[in-house]
Amino acid sequence: MEMILELEIPASPEYIAIARLVVSSIVSSRRNLPDDRIDDLKLAVSEACTNAIEAYGPNLAEDGAGERVRILVQDDDEKLEVDVADSGPGFDPDDLPTHPPVTDPERLNFERGLGIPLIRTLVDDVQFVSSPGGTSVRMTVYGEPLELHPPEEFEPEGFGPGDFGPEGTDVEGSG
Amino acid sequence: MEMILELEIPASPEYIAIARLVVSSIVSSRRNLPDDRIDDLKLAVSEACTNAIEAYGPNLAEDGAGERVRILVQDDDEKLEVDVADSGPGFDPDDLPTHPPVTDPERLNFERGLGIPLIRTLVDDVQFVSSPGGTSVRMTVYGEPLELHPPEEFEPEGFGPGDFGPEGTDVEGSG
Amino acid sequence: MDLGLAVDDSHPPYTVLAVKGEVDVYTAPRLREKLVELVSQGKHQIIVDLEGVDFLDSTGLGVLVGGLKRLRSHDGDLGLVCTQQRILKVFEITGLTKVFAIHDSVEAAAAR
């Protein structure tokens, strides 16, 4: 798998919009995915970032300066993976409370606990790697890489006559 | 100076648009800068990224997989700093060729060499730290931090009655 | 990145709260504050218009659930206006389409 991009942000709510922006723009430029799949991934990443930030606890505003969330994007020929990692206390993803059914009036008492179910539904595959040292949420979407233009060459040779020589050649320069 | 954000991208032209996007969106959400100053910084960052990528040389397409450009954004009360770093061969920023004046017909032979003059004009301060191990271009813009909403609290306590208790209090919840 | 929150009282007995922008953990507290404020002003029939919302996550859902609960406790209600597929999808996945009345337009929501 090829590492595409790494983004590190402070564990603070105001930065999640940037994480979404980065992920959706990298994905739309790299993968041949329909818009709604990109929206799905964007939401899943946002949920994972929210949990990562909340993992640092309620005192964040005071002492959260050094606490960070790291977003890693990788891909290969068949899939793209986004990994959201924090250094919070960790949790057991297999031992989460469940909600009453939506038809139960009690359902209204639960404003939270929707993030992980959403992630599980929105991406093709998700893996939670969690320990007391931190959590990593690895989300995978399958789909083809975008047919990129053949790698463009540029000319790092600096000052030169350029590609518009008088010969009228219509191929790219010497780069 | 507080570290805001770090972005690491492959040394390849297709990722510069993301670097621009990240820098302009973080700056517009953090600093009280007019749009044209943000555009200036965006262009300066783009030029620095272009140089960083080109520093890895013309064989990039073949063996550039591990070559990276790192963009670091920091700020404090009076300024914001963007640092663009590569591990290329380095250069001497005080020994760059100069162009003939624009009125000289010879000027048309120079398609390159505009990046660093642009950077110098567009940002308030720029420092090139370059050695055979790599180059770091540190660009500074002065200006006030944006008046942020007071840090919002959120409630990481999970499943709970929420803030909409029957008492009708209009302050934020228990977070 | 700020949340737009516009209150419109021109459909009595309903108060329409039009939300604009991205609702996430950063902006959702402002939505909650606004709902709490409306309820404390005695506005118990609220229509939240989500047509201007570009993004809504589980934090936003939680605020809407909390708002609905609070209004019900005052014998009121919270209806939604939403036709955008990507926003509707979040309600569908979480089963909340069964909890909220979701309408195609403010007019439809106010014609109940």
Next chain:
Amino acid sequence: MDLGLAVDDSHPPYTVLAVKGEVDVYTAPRLREKLVELVSQGKHQIIVDLEGVDFLDSTGLGVLVGGLKRLRSHDGDLGLVCTQQRILKVFEITGLTKVFAIHDSVEAAAAR
């Protein structure tokens, strides 16, 4: 992130190339290719319309300088259309406003 490049021959003897999007080191090669192609088709009076350009960096400037040089060597010319302040600024800082004829509209550029 793709560059839009639309050729319009409805202003003879000028060929108008309308550029849309961001011109940087990634996309500039496509602009250069297109200019080279037009010149090789014998189109030596070119107007590059930059009104749809959101971003232009020194790589884009270099391609335009190269194009102008090439056209001059064929006794042709390359004029620009640009009214956007943020794009004009790049030409001003680099002194290239003295090198290029910059017009307010395609019509003005074609009326020379």
